[in-house]
Amino acid sequence: MADLPLLTLLIAVPAAVAVLVAAMPRHAVGPIRSVSLVGSLVTLGIAVAIVAAFEVGQPGFQLEEQAAWIPQWGISYRLGVDGISLLLVGLTAFFMPLVVLAAWHQQERAKGFFVSLMAMGAAMLGVFLALDLILFYVLFEAMLVPMYALIGIWGGKQRRYAAIKFFLYTLIGGLLMLVAILYLYWSAGAQGFDYDLLRGLDLTGTEQLWLFLAFFAAFGIKVPIFPFHTWLPDAHTEAPTVGSVILAAVLLKIGGYGFLRFSLPYFPEATLTLAPWMLALGVIGVLYGALVAMVQRDIKRLIAYSSVSHLGFVVLGAFALNQTGAAGSVVQMVNHGLSTGALFLLVGFLYDRTHDRAIASYSGIMRATPVFGGLFLVTAMSSLALPGLNGFTGEFPILLGTFEALPLAGVLATLGVILAAIYLLWAYQRMFHGPVEGRAVGLTDLTPREVGVVAPIVVLMLVIGVYPGPLYERVNPTVEALVDEVVAVAEDADLATLRHLTGDAGADAELVIDPPADDEVAVDDEEVSR
């Protein structure tokens, strides 16, 4: 068991299933979806095995696998998992069987649909596991194709516009990142593209700044950060249900993941310089997304803008540059995946029945379909971060960490909590409460299959809400090492900025006036070595 290349298997299984399904006859819809379901369940099983094999308390990469790929250029096939990626891999694998089940009755070009789903799964899992920048880049771009197909072929009325917008945005960001990767490669003396090799390069401040911005183009668009977010509402609205689910649950996480995995450790000085700006963008995202969500008429657009708001929290946590914020940020990614993924699934079930996404078309759904209404309410509550459900366990540490880093940002972001309640409850009240009218008349409640798709997510929401310890146990060591590293570099590089960030102005002034005494230096050294 321990000798199995689990990480490779995790990517290979969905990829193989995609190939297998592609080879099946077009009209064999039944076998196609059965194979997909079995494949995704096997993937989930492998992910569970990885989680079981993962040793808690270790900050570094585990279960590493490495093989030469293009040795001339130092490109290798290297996979590994640490606390941050473990959670996201788990989230991705968890959603795969659910989206297959959710798309169970897909009839129109079913073969291509399931091939896209499986290819998407393989690429996403690979992105989280890749520890070679070329491998990462290839998989990062490989995700584009199936997603483009999902939106462009099986999407709604404006699908072409949305698909092209999505494609162009991501591609442009990805290309800028590629340029930055190549620059890193050259500045590393052309040794290779290994993750660790490119870490801790001796870059000047200006270089760091530009490279940070290039990576920011890729990840900031993916998150998405204001003002690069407008592809998201279109993509979400036009994508088929499972497309929206994958987009919300996993794809957007790659932005936050990229910041933590690459931007912070690669460019610590630039990170420190730009952290206040990033926090500002995070706050803007939180408030702007929520405010715009308040006036949406289309329920899918509303949820899309709520994503913009929630992922602003992820940015805040990542750039608060303290353990609390960073750990919260990773958990928030998982939580947002669960709650927004579930919201899109539920809205999708509704859309399947009525083909109408307008909030105003519904009234009194709760009375008509209590199971659906109840599940939606729990999910909405999770989304607005009600304590006791999962959303809160990520959001609170983020806000706490942000407040520690920059009190004003923390206070402003906390206002997002009110706005979330307003837009979600407004939509809920409008659609689910009141007399049964409009399209709610004659609505049928969820089928057992549909309940089976959403129930695991809701159970997980409750479990994480009450007992998020297992998540944090795995994330904490990794982000602790990460934050320590960034802060240590920062202390070397620019003491004043850090003091400013942590709001410790007094200590700053003191240190500037008096050269540090010997014992203070000793403390600093200790921190660096840790």
Added chain:
Amino acid sequence: MTGLAEGAAVAAPAGSPAAWAWLMAVVPLASAAVLLLVGRRLGRAAPWVAILSAGFSLTLAVWTAVWLGAREAGERTVVHTVATWLPAGDLEVDWAVLVDPLAVAMSLLVTGVGLLIHVYSLGYMEHDRDIPRFFAYLNLFLGSMLVLVLGESLLTLFVGWELVGLCSYLLIGFWFDSRANASAAKKAFVINRVGDVGFMIAMFVLFGAIGSLSLTEVLPAAEGLAGGTLIAVGLLLFLGATGKSAQIPLYIWLPDAMAGPTPVSALIHAATMVTAGVYLVARMSPLYVQIPEIGLVVAAVGAATALVAALIAVAQSDIKRVLAYSTVSQLGYMFMAVGVGAYSAGIFHLLTHGFFKALLFLAAGSVMHAMADRGDIREMGGLLRDLPITGGTAAVGTLAIAGFPLTAGFYSKEEILAAVADTAGGEVILAIGLAVALLTAFYMARWFALVFLGPRRFEELEDPPHPHESPLSMTLPLVLLAVASLGGGLLNLDPETGLLAGWLAPSVVAFEQTAAIIGHGLLEAIAIALALVGLAAGVLLYRGGPRVVSEASTPVVRFAQDAFRVDELYRAAIVTPGHWLAVGLAWFDARGIDGLVNGAGRGTAALATAGARVQTGFVRSYALAVLIGTVLLIAALVGVWMAAADDLMLLGGWR
């Protein structure tokens, strides 16, 4: 005596009720989950599941109280950790319970009144189609409130704080088929969240200063906090309290919350949840004791709220709205008490108010039950004859809230006024307190007179109801609460030596009282006189029915009837501008940002169109272009080569 503030918490001995106290909250929560999942299948057994779990919690609370009472006075602060909850980076929060006198007093109130209201609902909700859901929510509330009360950390307290807000939302909107109810529920939740933001920021500040949110660490450390931090935390926590406990400026949700079923109004919006803010301030007393000037702000806000709400209550004509504004007003009274540092008085009033206000609401529910859900007190009258038990117990409640001598409300109100009278700078607050005492007696007497005395005006209605006394499940809680409202004063007959004051001493740190504005004997006499005058005036004026308001005062009365139009003010000042801001941003999003994006797309397309003109479609013209291009290219290359070297190998070969 050593208490929480001195860090005297000890671990709960294994097997003691304190080690099991967490079940008090968990059992109702689990029962709520069961009822939500399979409640419909349980049918008529569903309410009994809920009642049983509420009974379990009450039993455990009583057992815990007895156990705690048997311990040494200095060892009555007990902590039991169940599991780690949130270990996020530097933050570490446990699922832990803090069993101390204050928590036990609160949990007794919550479980006691809670159980009574469960029983009452059995009769009241008998004909509702969603009984399992109702009882599930009640259980959920009970569990959440106990999480709030027993939480050992500010964050677990906050969990309960938010969850009771959720229950309030669910129960106000219980009859969600009506848009008004659903809207009231949303309003309550959103306004509570405004307060919660204050609570959350207070936690951030505290965590930044102390590095922990655990009450057993925060409270002892409060003494060493910087002045600015203390003031910020004090004000922010109070902002949280104004949301939950319906004080100025966030009180406007509570009157609308009466859209929920009456037992809910009694339990959540009168006796328990809305007192959470008072509990919070009392809980944080080691912090507030260092900033008495902020305490005075708290008291002043409480006094202002008490006065405003009492004035509005006088003009209301809905049987539950009068009580709702009365609740806001009485909560203001409690904040007056905790603001001047008289915590035992504040908690005392919290408990007695829990008794008599729950009683009044349940009585109102019983009246509405009898009146076929009519709620306008101008259409009632003379119901005492039809509803002797309801009317009698309501009379007891009215006397108690008015502060009639020897009732529970008399003692608790008296202690609050006395504490204010001993506070430097408390003159205005004291005056307002006395005015509110008069107003309270007056509007409650008006309420009672219009409902139970005088002519039977409802008989002139179309389709007149035929009132009849409610069933035993409803009258029994009324009688029990009436007994508590009469005898509750025994809890604390004297502010210094009373049972409750001694009991709470380890949990709260009272302020030093520095002044003596007025003698306590005289104050007591004035208060009694005001209560009697108010009661007499109310009964005499309204015994004959609603009074036609004189022409001159009409605008004033209408203004009070409209609750001083605060809702409209907020709508104009906050809701509408907020809406337009959101609309503006959405427009900016669609036209501004996306305009740029689409503009870039269209620009590229235009450029391409212009460039495409070259493409004539004639194959041969393309070929000509290729040829010319090639020739030019070769010519250029040859030229370069020739210039670079004379004896190229090519030319050598040519020769």
Added chain:
Amino acid sequence: MSVPAGYYLILAAALFSIGAVGVLIRRSVIVMFMCVELMLNSVNLTLVTFARIQANLDGQVLAFFVIVVAAAEVVVGLALVVNLFRLRASTDADGVGALRA
């Protein structure tokens, strides 16, 4: 008796020019096609000539490549022409304007 290399090259240049002019002025796709072949073969001639001059086989090998490519091109090209004829009942190149902007 060997013919000087220059004559071969001049011949090749002449053939190439004829081919190029033919492509440019003739309207029939078939004739244009033949002219393209002419150009290709003139290049072959050049390659072979230079191979002789250099006394190695590189140019001749390349010429074979060209022949193969030309053959492939004929296959594809004629198929296109046939299809074009079916579609339009003419082989007039100017009649095909699908690439016009």
